[in-house]
Amino acid sequence: MSDRFIFLLTLFSVVGSGLIAGLFFAFSSFMMTALSRIPNEQGINAMQSINVSILNPTFSTLFMGTALTSIALAIVSIIHWGEPGSLHLLGASLLYLAGFIVTIAFNVPLNDALAAVDPGSSTGTEVWNTYLRSWTPWNHVRTVTSLGALVMFVLALRSLS
Template sequence: MTGQLLFGLTFLSALGAGLIAGLFFAFSSFVMTALSRIPSVQGIAAMQSINVAVLNPLFALVFFGTALACIALAIQSFFRWGETGTIYVLAGSLFYLVGFLVTIAFNVPLNDSLASVDPNSAAGADLWKHYIVNWTAWNHVRTVASLAALASFIIALRYR
């Protein structure tokens, strides 16, 4: 890859990581707290609606597109290992991909279990208590990972 293409991918990855970090931060800092304070029926229904609404082309472009860019950047890092700033490109890529994998391995399965429950049922209320705690804990992890990716990409761009 040319230097300009790598710069562009790093810049776009920084933007993507920043957008995703902001989204995750909002959920960690106030959305899940607000949802936990309302009756479980309403909280479940709201989160079920959010989980459907997030599946849209713009979110997919940012979330998956950044992951693909990070994979390309990580691979390229090994070919440019001696260059200044490469370690930050690799670190940013790996941080973002950790958050991406946490989403796939933990948050999505929790979302799937919530999608299958009746908000008005006792099972739904029990699941909601478990969901709020576990989903939020994993969301904190992916928030930190996305922020670390953003910081790493910013440092990498200073060297380019």
């Protein structure tokens, strides 16, 4: 892999992890609080709509693409271990992938459970209350790992330039 290609993959990862961190930060800092303050049925409807709308090519390319570049850059960092930026590249990749795994293991199953309920039902209210208690802390983890990845990718990029 050429140095230029590694630089471009890292640059994509800087942008990807930064945008994802911003999205997660918005949910952690105000979106979930706002949704929890409106009537349950409205909060459920809004989150169900968000969870459907976010599954689009732009988000998927960014979220999954950054995971793929993180895998590639983790491998590159191991192959080039000891060279400038390799430690930052590995750290950034592992942080981003940790957040990605949290999404798959915790947030997506909670989203699926919420998608399956009738917003106006008592079951919907129970699921919503569990959702608010569980989804948000895991989102905080995703926010921190994405921000950490962003910082580490920037440090790696500085070493690669």
